[in-house]
Amino acid sequence: MSDPLLEVDDLTVQYETDSGMLTATSNASFTISEGEFFGLAGESGSGKSTLAKAIIGGLDDNGQISSGTIKYRGEEIQDLSDTELSQRIRWKEISWIPQGAMSSLDPLQRVSEQALEIGNVHTDLTDEEIRDKLKETFDIVGLQESRIDDYPHQFSGGMQQRAIIALALFLEPELVIADEPTTALDVIMQDQIFKYLDRLKDELDVSLLLITHDISVIFESCDSVAIMHASQIAERGTTDAVHANPRHPYAFMFKEAFPDIREPKRELEVIEGHPPELMGDVDFCSFADRCPWAAPECRAGAPPTESVGDDDPSHMTACVRKEEAYEMYQSDTSPSDDGGGAQSIARMGEVD
């Protein structure tokens, strides 16, 4: 994990709608290094998919990057045209596995044909070379090389997903962006896929931007994490640091909302409400209405992203109450009543 590969700096992405500018991402910053697995966590509506699309230039027509920069290997790419992105970046440097990717395989084309199409558009490689590369990646994801000429329907669900991963990788990009790659899969298949993703990291030194709502998977498989809530990055840092010492209320409540099979009786956290849709500039904490520790200052301005001050220099959080919130939560103090939109924290009891 060395040089920065992707640097997102103060990025704001918005959509033009009939009712105004909808803000999907607000002042987001994070860095992914070479060979690093980076998890982007958040509920639906948090803006994580939009962020991914912005990086790869896949925003819908009414979407725009309003401010901020995206640097790939030091070069700014947010203003590149679609053609330039296609020629230089997509599939070769950064590839993208969109959500619900299983339907992104053309059922009428053999997998090898789809690879040829991609290869011919984005590179100068010969057909033979493309097929060879595809065979290599098939091998890495555990599919038989002889099957590159099969049609998608000849693969089972989990194998289709692996075929898609193979397609995203065969041109050896430096960074793969995967949006909910295993959400629709059973747990064993999910584990199989991550086994192969691990192998990718070892053998190809690929970086991964993993976007998912399932923070268990991120804590387990990623080196770093950023947790998003309604367009803002609430907390980011190495998974070790964020797991051991979360500071943002959303970060630790979100973490506690997930079951841990080692503690099947632990009460699960419930976060009231849902992420708001935000119009225009977001100059307040988007979590304030759901936060049991919200204070008036939380609505006065966007909380500054500051270092948490522990061993991890990359561990940052955007919360004005970062010093005390977690401690209050752990000691089960009732939420403060200085004007915060506090609701009781519902807990889930055990089954007798």
Next chain:
Amino acid sequence: MDIAKKVSDNVLVRTISDRSRVENIGDNYIVRNLWGGLRSMVSDRMTAVYFSILVTILLMGVFGPMLAPYGVEQIHFDPQTGEMLRAEGPSLAHPLGTTFNGYDVLTRLLIGARPTVLTGIIGGGMILSIGTAIGVTAGYVGGRTETLLMRFTDFVYGVPLIPFGIVLITFLGVGFIPSIMVIGLILWRGAARVIRAQTLKVKQYPFVQVAKASGASTPHIIFKHILPNVAPMAVFFLSLGVGYAIMLQASLTFLGVADPFIPSWGVMIRNAFNSGYMSTAWWWSAPPGLLIAITVLSTFMFGRGYEGGDSETENNAIAA
């Protein structure tokens, strides 16, 4: 447990409390859906425009004969020369000129609106009702019924409209109603197929399965669940049907299948053609042709708008 008083196993309590009766007609399920559909669709401006055009045409159909300045078969003569005004161009007395037989074009246009509108409504109505009935039944009931109905639909697909029209006319005689029947009895086939496909889709939705599992009868499911969700597509076909019916009735008239004495717009064009004056007396053939085109276009566009404005059935995707 004080809540939800437990209904004993063998007795179904049947109490019709006043409160459970529909408060006012506005609450009624069907009315609300239709009205809501209209409202949401009218809010889209383009669709509202088409809707207004259709309303205008409808009003023409209703009030046309009253507004017509002259009689439909009143022959006009030049006040000075006493000659019949044959295929004369537009003038003050006759804003749209006269036909070959000296009739006032404007009059015939206004009077001809009614049969045209009737054709649309009856023809479109037949297509809608037969198509929906067959489509929903085949789709929902399935099994042999479905196979039977769908094979029958396939058969009807193979029947060519015009020859069928001619055959039917042989039995029923040339006439206005028979010409519409020809259209209605054949063209429901497209609606049936599509609505069956829609029904199959809706049938799979969990809310239908829940109703079935709860013991709902088939009529209940069809009327409360299938039809309302198939309705937008059905309305689309209704509007298509209206458009087609009008156009086809004009064609049938052209070919002599319909009654040439009832001056629907299609008949007017036919008469213009037959007289040989079609290209020269443009004031005679163009207005009805234009009106037909506008009507048909408006019905198509309105139907599309209604279906597209159906926001409720759009599933909200789990976006990130």
Next chain:
Amino acid sequence: MSTNQPVLEIKNLKKYFEGNTDIVDMIMRREPPQIQAVDGVSMTLEENESVAVIGESGCGKSTLLRTLIGLHDISAGDIVYKGTPVSEFDKADWKEYRRNVQVIFQDPFNSLNPKMTVRESLAEPLDIHGIGNKEERVREVLEQVELQPAEKYLNRKPTNLSGGEKQRVSIGRALILDPDVILADEPVSMLDVSTQAAVLTKMKELISDFDVSMIYISHDLSTVSYIAETVKVMYLGRFVESAPTKRLLEDPKHPYTEALVSAIPVPDPTYDRERTEMSGAPRDPIDIGEGCRFRDRCPEVIPPDDIDIDQQAYREVMSFREFLEREEVGLERIEKIVEVNERSALVDAIQREYFDHELTGKNESTLRSALTSLADGNEDLAIERLRERFESVCETTPPEVEAEPEWHVACHHHTGTDRRTVAGGGGTNATDDSGSDATGSVAHAENQ
């Protein structure tokens, strides 16, 4: 044990579907393939009991649920509701059954009719069964699922509700008739995590307040401990293990359950969990035949006692033989894949293609001779040779046994049966008579 009869008893239930026949099959007059979605499931459901049925997609759990609510006809076996078998139901019995057995589906977006308001969706069950006091009951139920104030929700349509709110309405609809049994098909898996916990808690609370029994179907073992006291693990149409939730999660007995539990991500970067050993996916439930259905993927498949062989190598041999027996792999296809058809090279090529793990000694020689027969075109002889040496006890259907109180497993590791030996000339399995009737026979019911 309580003296009340169980609310629901499922007896060796089977649901088969007919697969599609193509033209060739029709001409050859072959029977259409049978999809054995549910293949011999038995269980009892007591009053106020919550049971979870866990399995991956394709295991038949959804078919089981649909058969239980009467959406599918039963192929074999029976369901007994409060002492009366469903096969003997008349119309009135069905009506009562349908009133008392309610269902909640997984997809919040399609579980409510988009054209109906919340009030109408909730009132529908009351309409169907002719029950009055509708407005009152609807409001009560809204209060119970915590959609308050009622006025805010009564006239709303589903498009204006969030996923969690929609599921609450579905739960309310299931409860409004005060049923005996609720069948829930992954009701929270499509909701956001922060909502899942709330909805699950609410369900649990209501289930207990209403004195309802529940069968909860899911693929997610990690939330099951919050909702059910007993877990039954389902694989390819059958229950393979059944135990109290806590104990099952701590120490599963069946290799499949173990694989499931150990594949669950642990949200802790410092915890070193090993990735799953399992490969592939469950077979298609078509023409499965006898034997343990998990044996083609089982990390602990049992080789004959008297041969010495590595577990993974053994599984390869077993799988290969089964491919041959099921005609999934034939000589022609192999030749195409390995692109060789010269006999001696062919044997090597086949071995390279299908066998990653090395064999030694007699195992190796038996394999070679079998492959040689295969290369000669004599598939039957190849199968025979492999079977003679390598046949596993797992090829007979393991009976369900009670390994511990309230803990049932269907696995030969726990049946205490004698392993098969490579007798001269293929001795039979010692357990053939005692164990190989259909799995899931209610062997444990006698333990009341």
